[in-house]
Amino acid sequence: MPDALKMPALGDAEFRHLQKLMADASGIQMAANKRPLVAGRLMKRLRHYRLGSFNEYLRLIEQPLYRQERRLVVDLLTTNETYFFREHPHFDFLASWLLRQRGPLRLWSAACSSGEEPYSMAMVMSEHATTRDWSITASDLSLSMLHKAQEAIYDISQAKYFPEGWLQRYCLSGVGDMSGRLRIQASLRERLVLREVNLVQPLSEDLGLFDVIFLRNVLIYFDNDEKKRIVQRLVHQLRPGGLLFIGHAESIHGFNLPVRLVQPSVYECL
Known part of the structure; x- marks a missing residue:
């Protein structure tokens, strides 16, 4: 060679x-x-x-x-693998939980990568939330991933896990040079607040409290002590009764947190 x-x-x-x-x-x-x-x-x-x-x-x-x-x-x-509606039972559980909620709701996709997770959350919110007063904070360490999330342009093959009819309802289909691609509609893009967050550092005081936090498929990259510190920080940002979602392959067993398991890999803040 x-x-x-x-x-x-x-x-x-x-x-x-x-x-x-x-x-x-x-x-x-x-x-x-x-x-x-x-x-x-x-x-x-x-x-x-x-x-x-x-x-x-x-x-x-x-x-x-x-x-x-x-x-x-x-x-x-x-940068890691991600796609819309990954681990779909989480989104099914979120949808059923939303039907029992009243008042404003704040959600956080804490390791949002290129945006597929928070936009999946946004579609579920649009379909099932009983209030229109909701927002999603989408954060990541990677600025390039946040830029992709802001653009919200994806290959059309990403739509294969969309519930029936949601592609037409929440996405624009590309034409010409954009053929074979989709873009999330502005009405959902405007619901996202994108920000750079390093989960191993103390969290900014202006982050506020959340009703739902997705922290999925990221803990596997940290040692046990760091995992515990990260989860403790995020649980501190949850309102009582709020939900923490982690990846199905992840565990927070033994971390002595003020949460209870309500569904596999879904915890409620006490």
Whole structure:
């Protein structure tokens, strides 16, 4: 293979450096089996700067002038799989819970990625909330993901898990150059408040209290002590009777929190 096409090796020292960078910036613990993924995602940045090794790239991002590049590394390594109505029993439970609620409602998608989760929440709210006075805060560590959520443009294949009729009700279909894509309607986009939040840092006082918090498929990336601190912070932001949703593969057992299990991976704040 010609040298120009070879992927430089991500050595042990370089990978440990990146593990520390991610842990310091986001609290995320990158397992050893993530090394190929890390190398693949950062390879485009080496090509961008015409660098021949990961060691050169790491030296570059340590320079004060490349602070934004260091931030881009975190963005590239924290993007995860997401899609509309992922773990759909959660949305079914939310829909039934909403029918018993009265008054204003505030929801928080605490690791919203590119927006599929909060827009799924917004569709459920539009269908089932007994009040029109509701809003959704959608937060993420990744600025690039927040930008995608703001654009709210997705491949049409994302609609495969939509309930019947909801694509036509809540989305615009692309034409011409946008053919094969959809955009969430403005009426739902306007319900979202997008903000950058690092869950391993103390939360801003202006975040306020919520009736529902989705914290799904993110705890798996933290060690047990960090998980506990994150969940404690978020439960503190829940009103009594409010709901906390976590991923079906996640657990907060033994964290001694003021919550009770009401459905698999759904907790009510006491």
